[in-house]
Amino acid sequence: MIFQLLRRYYKTFLLLLFTVLFNAGLWGFLAYNIHPQPEPLFLHYNIFFGVDFIGAWYRIFFLPGFGLGVLLMNAILAFFLLKRDLVLHYLVLSTTLVIQIILIVAGILIVLINS
Template identity: 45%
Template sequence: MINSFEQNLRDFLSKPILYLPFFLACFLNLLLWLFLLVRIQPSAAWIPLHYNVNFGIDFLGPWLYIFLFPSAGFAVIVLNLILALSFQIKEVLLTRLLVWSAVIVQLFIILSLFFLALNSF
């Protein structure tokens, strides 16, 4: 089992079409963490966690909850990597979709936090 995982990981890292989106998703997630660490100041007050165009700020919470956004993005990256490693031999298209979907999820999280920061912080 360990050998097959190592072999799958080597195969994954030998194909730029697979590892480039993975590293791009990791880089975008790192940017999310850095943006929040620089932008958010610890406080006892609640901060906006969701912004809606129609209603404005519609969800508030403790400042630590804002870090759930990049945490969820990281969980998507890890889950998609595990699935991509297990499917890469049998399902090439599914593997590509998994690694690129992690990038798309990171972009959506970046957009949501950008507009939240633009309107709230």
């Protein structure tokens, strides 16, 4: 039964799998590179104004937390769209994957700014 579903919806499974792996990788990358410290971290950099958001070290984890929230909401939405509109279903899941990639790039840049 489960293998028939995986065979039928393998694109959905792959999109969700890569999205979850990217989000887990971002959590791990940030946990490995950012340690508790008393001084604040640069949390956002803008090419026009430079560093424009500074905060405590734990606020860096809002980035993958936001990604996890988007993942959960879009996975629920995609589940409801599965039988109604398959194209929109894949669009929602693909957008979620792109958002995770953008968050990974942002996380890498934040770690580089603070090193």
